Amino acid sequence: MSIALGAIADDFTGATALCNTLVKEGMGAVQVIGVPDGSIDLVGTDAVVVALKSRTAPGVRAVSM
Numbered sequence: 001m002s003i004a005l006g007a008i009a010d011d012f013t014g015a016t017a018l019c020n021t022l023v024k025e026g027m028g029a030v031q032v033i034g035v036p037d038g039s040i041d042l043v044g045t046d047a048v049v050v051a052l053k054s055r056t057a058p059g060v061r062a063v064s065m
Helices: 012-024 059-064
Strands: 005-009 029-033 047-051
Touching: 005 012, 012 029, 012 047
Parallel strands: 005 047, 029 047
Antiparallel strands: none
16 A cells, blocks of 8 residues: 555645545545554545544644644
8 A cells, every 4th residue: 555645734624625626637636534543444445535623723733743
């Protein structure tokens, strides 16, 4: 397995928009909410997009995510 792209989005809608674009371009994309714990099956996945809530979090919290 080889992931070609990993991305971190600052919210759910941004992550969804990116995944939508990647899939339209032919990539297998998985979106996760928060940092994944390793139990997700990524077979056939080209890209993983992590959605955080850093946009609405206080600055110190956003940086620590």
